[in-house]
Amino acid sequence: MAVVAARALLDDLRLLARDSSRERVALEQLAAWAMRYTSMVSLAPPQALLLEIAGSLKLFGGLERLSAQIQGDLRELGYGVATAVAPTPLAALWLARNQGNSAVVEQKRALTQALATIPLDHLDLDRSLRKSVRGMGVRVLGDLLRLPRDGLARRLGRELLQDLDRALGRLPDPRAAFVPPLRFHEQIALPAEVEEVEALLFAIQRLVSGLAGRLQGCGGGVQQLELQLIHRHERVTSVFIGLAAPARDAVRLLELMRERMEHLSLPGPVTEVGLVAERVLPFAESNRDLFARHGEQEEDWLALLERLHARMGEEAVRGLYAVAEHRPERAWCDDVPGQARAVPRFAARPVWLLPAPLPLEARRDRPWFHGVLELEPGRERIESGWWDGSDIARDYFVARNPHGVRLWLFRELRGARGWYLHGIFG
Numbered sequence: 001m002a003v004v005a006a007r008a009l010l011d012d013l014r015l016l017a018r019d020s021s022r023e024r025v026a027l028e029q030l031a032a033w034a035m036r037y038t039s040m041v042s043l044a045p046p047q048a049l050l051l052e053i054a055g056s057l058k059l060f061g062g063l064e065r066l067s068a069q070i071q072g073d074l075r076e077l078g079y080g081v082a083t084a085v086a087p088t089p090l091a092a093l094w095l096a097r098n099q100g101n102s103a104v105v106e107q108k109r110a111l112t113q114a115l116a117t118i119p120l121d122h123l124d125l126d127r128s129l130r131k132s133v134r135g136m137g138v139r140v141l142g143d144l145l146r147l148p149r150d151g152l153a154r155r156l157g158r159e160l161l162q163d164l165d166r167a168l169g170r171l172p173d174p175r176a177a178f179v180p181p182l183r184f185h186e187q188i189a190l191p192a193e194v195e196e197v198e199a200l201l202f203a204i205q206r207l208v209s210g211l212a213g214r215l216q217g218c219g220g221g222v223q224q225l226e227l228q229l230i231h232r233h234e235r236v237t238s239v240f241i242g243l244a245a246p247a248r249d250a251v252r253l254l255e256l257m258r259e260r261m262e263h264l265s266l267p268g269p270v271t272e273v274g275l276v277a278e279r280v281l282p283f284a285e286s287n288r289d290l291f292a293r294h295g296e297q298e299e300d301w302l303a304l305l306e307r308l309h310a311r312m313g314e315e316a317v318r319g320l321y322a323v324a325e326h327r328p329e330r331a332w333c334d335d336v337p338g339q340a341r342a343v344p345r346f347a348a349r350p351v352w353l354l355p356a357p358l359p360l361e362a363r364r365d366r367p368w369f370h371g372v373l374e375l376e377p378g379r380e381r382i383e384s385g386w387w388d389g390s391d392i393a394r395d396y397f398v399a400r401n402p403h404g405v406r407l408w409l410f411r412e413l414r415g416a417r418g419w420y421l422h423g424i425f426g
Contacts, residue, residue, distance in 0.1 A: 020046070030079070032180035033210050035217025037070060042089070042175035048096065050089045050175055063103060073213070077206055089175055090167040091115060094141075097122040107169045115167060116142030123163070132156060180218060184277040186210055187230070193269035197261050200229070200273055204257055207275040212250035221246030221283030227257060228274035229266065237267060242314055244302045244338055246281040252303060259310035305337055322346075326384040327392055328353060328422060347380040348398060350408045350423035357420035360409065367409060367419040371402035383413070396422070 007013050023046055031041045031049055037060070040052035053066060060066040067083055074081040082100025086092035087107040091114075095102050098118045104111050118141045120133055133156065138144055144152065144164065153161055166173040188203045204227065215221055223246050227239040241256050308317045319337035323330065324344040331346070360367045367373045376398045385391035393413040400406055408423035 023047070028178070028180075029186055029210060029214075030074075030077075031178040032184075032217065033077075033213035034070075035178075035180065036213045037066065037217075039177075039217075041178045043178055044089075044093055048093055050092065053085070063105075067103070073209075077209055086114070087111060088167055088169050089173055090163065091169075094118050094122055094167060111168060112145065116140065116145060120144070125160070129156060129160065180214060182280060184211055184214060184222075184280065185274065187228075187272050187274040189272050190270065193232075193271055195266065195269050197264055197266060200261070200270060201258065203273045204275075205254055207273065208250050208254045208257065211275060211277060212248055212253065215248035215280065215283065218280065219283060220280035221248045222253075222277045222279070223247075223281055224278070225253070225257075226276040226278075227260075228272075228276060229270045230272035230274060231268045231270060235268070237264075237270075239264065242306075242309060244305045244309075246283045248283055252306075256306050256310045259307055262311070302338075326382050327390070328382075347396075350406075350425040352426070353423045354421065357410070357422045360419040360421055362419055367399065367411075369401055369407065369421060373399040373401055373407065373409070375399050381413075382410075398425075 003015065027043060027045060027047065027049070031043055034041045034049055034051055038051050038053050038056045042050040044050050051070075053063075057063055057066060060069060063085065067085065071081050071083055082096050084092050084095035084098075084100060085103035085105065086095055087105070088111075091104070091111060095104070095114060095118070102114065104114045119139060120130065120141065123141070125133065133144075136155075138147075141164075144160075149161060162171060165171040186207055188206060190200075190203060194200055211222070211225075223243045225241040225243075227241065229237040229239070231237065239257075239260055241253075241260055243256070247253065305317065317337060318334040319339060320332050321335055321339065321341045322344055323333055325331045326346075328349065331344075331349075335341075360369050360373075362368065363372065367375075378398075380396040381394070382396065383391075383393045394410040395413060396408065396410045398406060399409055406425035407421055408425065409419060409421045411417060411419050
């Protein structure tokens with residue numbers, strides 16, 4: 001209706017300018033998201049999607065469960081939805097526009113009966129054709145189906161008849177499959193400026209749900225994400241999230257973003273929120289052991305690692321690996337956690353080394369530390385480092401103190417031949 005008439009009915013009416021380009025982008029984003037249900041998705045602009053679901057019914061537990069899941073997931077994304085199921089794409093589109101939530105699985109009589117009640121306003125007719133049809137007293141599709149085809153073709157043209165035949169399955173109706181872009185980038189304009197981080201989580205959840213659906217549809221995962229908080233004058237605050245391995249679980253991704261944003265201070269009010277994934281990586285689902293206990297699955301430690309990264313930063317969480325170096329002080333390095341490396345063979349060594357060897361008192365030529373230390377049989381002699389000026393010559397022993405604690409100590413082979421505590425076994 002006209003704006004003046006609308007304002008007469010509602011004085012506090014809020015008018016929003018329509019943005020066709022944004023509508024197209026939103027439809028394409030939903031098409032990519034819908035590929036989680038089927039590999040065949042087609043666009044029907046400006047506000048419809050066509051999904052070929054025949055091959056997905058068994059996977060999702062039947063037509064009713066699949067339809068309910070699609071509708072529920074779309075509402076979680078913030079969209080209103082009307083769905084219809086039919087043997088042909090055009091019939092499904094017309095039924096969805098008419099009343100929604102209808103399903104016709106038979107192609108002949110049942111489909112004709114279902115289409116007969118659809119008002120012609122739900123068909124894509126141009127203005128002159130719609131006027132001609134109304135002048136003939138035709139209001140619903142069933143009225144057209146009862147008219148002679150030859151006379152109808154002369155008065156209204158062949159195109160309308162071809163549409164009817166496509167809807168009824170008499171003519172083929174091939175649809176172009178939607179191909180999602182490799183890069184994921186979505187934005188949500190907030191209804192009002194937001195100054196608190198907590199208030200952004202609802203919009204972020206919508207973005208993450210869309211990303212998870214898109215990844216599930218294309219069989220991919222992401223390892224790096226950029227959350228964009230857009231302020232006035234297009235200033236952007238970027239929050240980067242890294243994962244230990246490609247992932248696509250919405251709950252896991254949202255939890256990492258929540259952890260990352262807990263310590264974020266906004267430089268100003270946020271007007272839009274965006275999510276960017278530059279690279280979609282191959283993702284392989286892992287088979288879980290039926291009898292595995294908590295902590296035995298690889299995903300458990302990966303999830304812990306990602307939470308620590310999100311809370312403390314990637315540089316604060318490092319992995320350790322052994323180096324082929326006999327000197328204990330130089331026999332390890334830090335690296336990205338989870339990297340697989342060859343492990344050099346040493347004699348028994350503790351994981352915990354002291355920052356610097358601790359000199360020990362010797363009583364009657366026996367090392368003493370909170371009591372006399374009992375040395376276990378065997379020793380490890382290390383003489384190394386002559387080439388870099390940090391050479392050592394030591395005999396290492398495993399010892400126990402009176403309380404039963406196992407210690408790692410050495411005796412110098414040069415100079416004063418003193419005793420030193422170097423590490424403690426667990």
